[in-house]
Amino acid sequence: MRVLLVAYGSRGDVEPMLGLAAALRAGGAEVQVCAPPDFAELLEGAGLPLVPLGRSLRAMATEAVTGTGKALTAESLPERAARMVAATYDSVAAVAKGCDVVVATGLIPAAAAARAVADELGVPYVFVAYFPTFLPSPHHPPLAWPGRPLPPEVTDNRVLWELNSEHMNALFGEGINTHRAAIGLPPVDDVRKHVLTNRPWLAADPTLSPWLWSADLDVVQTGAWIRRDDRPLPADLEAFLDAGTPPVYVGFGSMPVRDARDTARAAVEAIRAQGRRVVIGRGWADLAVTDDQGDCFAIGEVNQQALFARVTAVVHHGGAGTTTTAALAGAPQVVVPQMADQPYWANRVADLGIGAAHDGPTLTYASLSAALRTALNPGTRARADAVAVTIRTDGATVAGKLLRDMVGRETPPMSA
Structure with missing residues (x-):
């Protein structure tokens, strides 16, 4: 065939x-x-x-x-x-x-x-x-x-x-x-x-x-x-993950965003305020670490199935694949929808209790801080773990x- x-x-x-x-x-x-x-x-x-x-x-x-x-x-x-x-x-x-x-x-x-x-x-x-x-x-x-x-x-x-x-x-x-x-x-x-x-x-x-x-x-x-992904994580990313508590991942996949530098800065500051480290996925938005502090790490293309199993939350654009991968890993999510199907996935994440739907496409320190309080709540993690085992x-x-x-x-x- x-x-x-x-x-x-x-x-x-x-x-x-x-x-x-x-x-x-x-x-x-x-x-x-x-x-x-x-x-x-x-x-x-x-x-x-x-x-x-x-x-x-x-x-x-x-x-x-x-x-x-x-x-x-x-x-x-x-x-x-x-x-x-x-x-x-x-x-x-x-x-x-x-x-x-x-x-x-x-x-x-x-x-x-x-x-x-x-x-x-x-x-x-x-x-x-x-x-x-x-x-x-x-x-x-x-x-x-x-x-x-x-x-x-x-x-x-x-x-x-x-x-x-x-x-x-x-x-x-x-x-x-x-x-x-x-x-x-x-x-x-x-x-x-x-x-x-x-x-x-x-x-x-x-x-x-x-x-x-x-x-x-x-x-x-x-x-x-x-698609099952068996690729190992890069050695430097592994070293960063092993060096401290599970970080929050931020990435928008194949979705450009306006004002990428401001978006990355606001995300890092909001996550730091929650006492968490940060992994930034560069993606098509070209997000980047905005300072030289050791609690942030920028990555390119990696095995998200392996990475999401080791983070405390995933902040993303709300694509179908990223939403599914994070849910399968039992990782709480913050969906910052940009267009098309992404508002749908944001609402589904919120309705299922496995994360938060960010209000609109523009991420700020205040808006992400509010969403992270939901995503990082222990009850959200418990619900995400429960949903993960149901996903085919x-x-x-x-x-x-x-x-x-x-x-x-x-x-x-x-x-x-």
Whole structure:
């Protein structure tokens, strides 16, 4: 079996695909991954060749956050989306020959291109989401698209999801259909249904992120796709951890932030005020130690599964992968949400009692101090330990079996 995985997005979109890839290869499957060029080293470390998609996502994200790039508006997005569909299709189609199934996630235009490849080849296509609120349901509202705010006076989620569908058609429909016509495929009249399908997968842990049943979709919740990380921690980090009490970790992963220096300074001061040491993850925010005191240590890419098991709390942006990794380690969390699904994860952490949801994306000494008082409470640690043992680690194995069963049976594709 040959599986094509397409993930045009951040580290949080790509890392779970590597978890699925590991499970598939353990079962003898051949796997090809298409992702932004930022993750070439990550895939090389996993022993997977990368087919790069588009320009650096880090550069685009930094431009968007810092305001150094062109603003994404309702007027500019359709043109950019059309270019992304065509470019992604060219990259994916070039390596798709002989594949048995296509699995896609991330940006909608890129996923639409992946589906176009699957449609041309006549193979199954699966869309995977990593959090429930990306999928239509009467139980939650949709996310708003750039330049297309949701009317605050509307509270009926079904009405909001109808607007979401209209917005997706307006933003992405022309680019998707122009490209489909160019390669001889029929047009689509409902972009959301076309890309997500009637049976999307949800790769999220049922305890952390349960799917509430809805007649609107036949959602398959597999559990989170976790790639086992056996890398040892760097020797200098080990020495720092051994030299004192468990520190608080601060990092925003593949998420740039405004005023990174001020953010790092405020975080260090707030953590010190709690009598704790600090480990700073540089990440795409380029966070750094702001003085030469010995109670802070800055790191690059490390094994977070090992690190989070040795910290007293994790302060992060609220990506699905980081939230799951911290929860699995039993580490209390402070989620400082920046965008997209991150407010959802912040609320889930607070609702489960395993940490605190920071109020807004801008971290200050006062705001983090308040959140840390919750996260560092012994009761929060006890609750985090209790939740940790409920989290499943077999999600990628479950998904791999579903794909093998899908390819093995003679039925219409799941994308139908």
